[in-house]
Amino acid sequence: MTVLTDRYTRAVDYAREAHATQTRKGTQIPYLYHLLAVSSLVLEFGGNEDQAIAALLHDVIEDCGATHAAAIRSAFGDAVAAIVVACTDGSAEAKAEHATPEARRADWTARKQHYLSHLAEASDEVLLVSCCDKLHNARSIVQDLESPAVGVSVFQRFTGGKSGTLWYYDALSRIFSSRGSPPAACFERVVARLHDAATH
Template structure:
């Protein structure tokens, strides 16, 4: 049994702590077995009254004390490990010859983003992993999935488009370039991101309205991953989380709704994709 099945079956209480810890608790009518990806900590356990397991992959501790089940999950630390496992599982159906490229793109992105974090404090690599996972669920091309892993390198690191083209190929570089702000915007943003925020977003909105379906899907996956994180962060930290952004909530709403319109525009629209519909639902949920 995996841990999510165990929590669903035995735990009827959930408590979220402000430090990113979630605690699940409940009762088991009989002794439980070691869940998948967990290790039994016999040196901390005192059978039969107390059993303790730990999972580095899930960033969880599981205890069973006199029939009472408690699971301690450090949500923020767990995210990128679980997403990586999920990505590996979904990619398992792809051709073996494509796996080295995926591993290389992940390692490259992870190395270049190693000093970066999301606004929530989680490792930045969790975001391109989210984007790649969304694209996999759309059965996107191998090159578009790789572009999902690499899409923020030019904007957020010292990597340039030419490096991506040399390391991978022209198509992947073109995908990344299509969702990267022009250099003049990036230079201005380095001075004051809030000052030219709307100009940058208006440019992106116009560009996506004219883009082909693959580029729209890549950009949509990026926005979907962002808004899912945003919903989670606001749930954990409250409305004050908006203060970390370069534009207020009402401007963010304008941007997300405008991007939805762009993705739904023209014969190359992506209105029928899962990513678009999920983004639409998230926008209604958040705003």
């Protein structure tokens, strides 16, 4: 059994403060909800405390800025920082450099391709956190697709659009399955539902 210490409590507070003004795309749901959900999935699939903490912090660099990397390393150690960095496909500053939709789409495609290549060789610890992150994201998209109030308009929230989003989740599923990540089978089923809901 994974025992959670006061480090985990401090990580929840760190994530809450870092993402305090942010919400999930297209909603008024506090962003912390996603981070807690991903951390819960990590624990459900056998992760240790470092992985559960990294799950709480996995979007801090990407959404709040690159300066958080050193702060995370100082507060939570090298193992947590390494997972967070490995789960980051671009800093908030780097993404902000692209002003036009075309530039953002090109940057998105390049970042996702690089991230997929990186995952193919990432450690099992990184794979677990990444897979749980993508699993929760995919479940949220399916939920919106199946909602009459949202439906396929959910894809308007994403830089990759419908085709890019479906491509990305397919590619992720293949990698997680080939690497034998514990949540891979669950993720594969959710991606199948994602395709079904996107085309009906």
